[in-house]
Amino acid sequence: MSKKANTSLIMSDAASRQQRISSLLGQAILFLITSLSTITVFFIFYFILKDAIPFFKSEGFKEFFTTTRWYPSGSPAEFGALPIFVGTGLVTLGAIVVAVPLGIAASVCLSDLLPFNVRQIVKPVIEILAAIPSVAYGFFALVVFAPLLQNHGGAILSTGVWIVLGPIFALLTMVLGDLLLDKLRNTMSPKVATSIVFPILGTLSFLFLYRLSANLSGVEISSGTNALNVSIILGIMALPTVVSVAEDALQAAGRELREGSYALGATRAETIIKTIIPASVSGILAAVILGVMRAIGETMVVWMASGNAARIPEPWYNMLQPVRTLTATIAGDMGEADHVTGSSRFHVLFAMAFCLLAFSFIMNLISEIIVKRSRKKLGK
Amino acid sequence: MRLETRKLLDKAFSGLGLISIAVMAIALLLILTPIVWRGSKAFIFKGTIEHRRVMLELFDRGNPEKFNQESADAAAARAPVYQMMEAFEAEMKAMDRKKRKEYKAPFREVENALEELLGPMPGQRTPVLLRQRYGQTRWDRALVKLHETLYSEEWDYSNADAMGVLVEKPRVDFFTGTELEPLFQYLEDYLPEMMQPKTTFYYQFITDKSKDSHIFGGIWPEVLGTIYLTIGAMIFAIPMGVIAAIYLCEYAKEGRIISFIRICISTLAGVPSIVFGLFGLAFFLNTIQVSDSKSVLAGSLTLSLLILPTIIRSSEEAILAVPRAYKEASLGLGASRWHTVLTVILPAAMPGILTGIVISMGRAAGETAPIIFTAAVSVGAPLKIWETLSQPTPALPWNIYNLCTEHEAVDEIRHVQYGMVFTLVAIVLLLNLAAILMRARISKKLRG
Structure with missing residues (x-):
């Protein structure tokens, strides 16, 4: 009787071993499935590299990276991809110029300025911006925005200047004016100084903006599908990434820092600019990097609306000319190259994909390291 | 600086922040308005x-x-x-x-x-x-x-x-x-x-086949293709993603290997979508040959790899949000770890996991680049379910591109293009809306 009770409460060695083995086996299967993403990453690198190497073997590196003639279907074929790299860089740069200031301002606003209720409304707006499929953005860029830009380019540019630079110049005027007033305090009465300094600075900045917008309104855009169009749309697409990552970073800076700064008598703006942003600068950097990756890896918008001309714009920063990017080249040329699998024309696209892959891999690593380090620094 | 200026600057700074939010909202409106307005004209119009x-x-x-x-x-x-x-x-x-x-x-x-x-x-x-x-x-x-x-x-x-x-x-x-x-x-x-x-009111626009390359009729083959691709991607990605998340949260001991796996997951999330397309072509079609030509199967597999990191991350978050007490109570009652996961943790984390799944469904439905080389064709009939294993399909994202750049009568079929974009955006946004509502319910529940 007592023996029986014993066996039912304490497992026999065999049963215990069996259970341990089955649990280990189960864990092994789980581990295998988990490591699937690791295997995938290795496979992606391997298969892209496998088809990229034949190109570098037969054509070498020099032509691909340094020359400017891109005629993959000519005879002899020429594979100078420099214009395509420049195009990618230009478009990405434009997207950063749009997305980073706007994104950081918006994330500051979300994390420090808006009350909770309003934030609950704004967050879905960002999520919707992130959710809209890239082909819909591309369609908008090609069918709606490009004709607008082509027909009313000057007007759009000059209003854009007013909208974007107007507030910034107003701020600048105030800051500069105040600094000047500090300097003039000893020589003049403050009232006189105020009535002189601010009107002069205001008129100057107004005149500057006016001239700039007048010049821009005369610009004629020969084709609406150009780097500017794509940059703006890509910037909008990268915004949600920048905002959400930067906002996380700003939130992570914590209450103590903010309250400490307020206690010293700083205003909210001073707290954010002088304390919070420096404290979370690494997270913001990570946000910028992720935004760059989003812009560089985007295919449909650039394919549809960048004009696809493999030329370096003249001068190189001319955003009003059509450009071509790596992603668009891969997407556009593979259709034709597919029939001649094994040719240089086929492999060059894998070489481009490898460049993209390597770049995004490095960027990703950097952002991971930055985030990890900043977490350590903030003690979390 | 004087106090007045500092206050003024503070206000101006807040103003800049608000402007940036407003710009974002306006951009969203500017993009959605023409798509919704002209897209709805594919459904409601004056027919002759x-x-x-x-x-x-x-x-x-x-x-x-x-x-x-x-x-x-x-x-x-x-x-x-x-x-x-x-x-x-x-x-x-x-x-x-x-x-x-x-x-x-x-x-x-x-x-x-x-x-x-x-x-x-x-x-x-x-x-x-x-x-x-x-x-x-x-x-x-x-x-x-x-x-x-x-x-x-x-x-x-x-x-x-x-x-x-x-x-x-x-x-x-x-x-x-x-x-x-x-x-x-x-x-x-x-x-x-x-x-x-x-x-x-031509609501059959969604369910009609197209006649004479979209001059007449609707967009059913594209809609169906998108549905197949999305569901196919989910069939592969959901089990893999959720299991990986369970392992990472409940079983894995933090160490070199696990942190390496995490780095790989974030790398996978950062791979450009067009590279996924090339990988799908080189691996699924040219190497292991899941089908002779492009097929829905190959496209679904490629898409599933693309959304895998999203599903892993959101599932992980959902599992981590389950209160520790649940798990400890279950283990304390003598349940095994696996049993605890299946009967306690997963049900509690399910709404969160579902939210992530719904969001990645929207992503899979809207992605174009991965399916260009693996699954999409410009013209085709709606597929039977078994044909998805071997045949390519038209799909909304690809055909939007195709119709507005390569069609021979681009201007004549603007309404079809807008209708397609509208349908795709509506599908994706409805999925996201569902996710947002689900999340709101979860956070309400957690707050009590």
Whole structure:
């Protein structure tokens, strides 16, 4: 009787071993499935590299990276991809110029300025911006925005200047004016100084903006599908990434820092600019990097609306000319190259994909390291 | 700085932040408004008699008796047009040769424009191309075609310094004094009688097949293809992703290997989508050959790899949000770890996991680049479910690209393009809306 009770409460060695083995086996299967993403990453690198190497073997590196003639279907074929790299860089740069200031301002606003209720409304707006499929953005860029830009380019540019630079110049005027007033305090009465300094600075900045917008309104855009169009749309697409990552970073800076700064008598703006942003600068950097990756890896918008001309714009920063990017080249040329699998024309696209892959891999690593380090620094 | 300025700066700073939020909202509005507004016109529009003819003849839809009645009305209104043209042809025959030659080409232009507007003339052989068998099916397009009939376009190069300018000339000027002269005024006055426009709610746009490469009909093959691809991607990605998340949260001991796996997951999330497409081509199609040509299967596999990191991350978050007490209570009752995961942790984390799944469904439905080389074709019939293993399919994202860049009559089918974009955006946003609502419910529940 007592023996029986014993066996039912304490497992026999065999049963215990069996259970341990089955649990280990189960864990092994789980581990295998988990490591699937690791295997995938290795496979992606391997298969892209496998088809990229034949190109570098037969054509070498020099032509691909340094020359400017891109005629993959000519005879002899020429594979100078420099214009395509420049195009990618230009478009990405434009997207950063749009997305980073706007994104950081918006994330500051979300994390420090808006009350909770309003934030609950704004967050879905960002999520919707992130959710809209890239082909819909591309369609908008090609069918709606490009004709607008082509027909009313000057007007759009000059209003854009007013909208974007107007507030910034107003701020600048105030800051500069105040600094000047500090300097003039000893020589003049403050009232006189105020009535002189601010009107002069205001008129100057107004005149500057006016001239700039007048010049821009005369610009004629020969084709609406150009780097500017794509940059703006890509910037909008990268915004949600920048905002959400930067906002996380700003939130992570914590209450103590903010309250400490307020206690010293700083205003909210001073707290954010002088304390919070420096404290979370690494997270913001990570946000910028992720935004760059989003812009560089985007295919449909650039394919549809960048004009696809493999030329370096003249001068190189001319955003009003059509450009071509790596992603668009891969997407556009593979259709034709597919029939001649094994040719240089086929492999060059894998070489481009490898460049993209390597770049995004490095960027990703950097952002991971930055985030990890900043977490350590903030003690979390 | 003085206190006043500091306060002013503070306010200005807040203003800048608010402006940036406003800019974002405005950008969203600017992008969505034309898509929604013009997209809805693919469904609700003023359809002409020709639209009802197409519906009746190609899709067996509508009331034949009523149609015959309307058709007779329209034909009666059109009869004078054809009479005038016959009269002019007779007049031309009577002219001397030089004059006849002069009138011939412009008259053919008028004839062609009218055929595009109203469909083939009575007594003419049935054209081979489907698109030539019917006139304009939409009132807005009919007005455009009317304009083309009334005016001829010519390039004016008289100013040698500038680019050529497009000028429109009324065709009526050319035919003044002939039998054809009253035709143009008649067309302008009686177009509604000839076309019988009626507000139409064409909700079958989603479920109709397309005829003659989207000139007529709807977008069912694309919608179905998108559904197949999305569901296929989810079939592969959900089990893999959720299991990986369970392992990472409940079993894995933090160490080198796990942190390496995490780095790989974030790398995978950062791989450009076009590279996924190339990988799908090189691996699934060229190496292990899951199918002979592009197929829904290959596309789904590629898409599933693309959304895997998203699913892992959101599932992980959901599992980590389950209170520790649940797990400890279950383990304390003597349940095994696996049993605890299945019966306690997963049910508690399910709403969060579902939210992530729904969001990645939206992502999979909208991605274009990965399916270009692995699954998508421009024209195709709706697939049966078993054909998805071996055959490519049209899909909404790819066909939007295709229709607005490579179609031979881009301007004629703007409404179809907008309709497609609208449908795709609606699908994706509805999925996201569901996710947002789900999340709101979860956070309410957690707050108590």
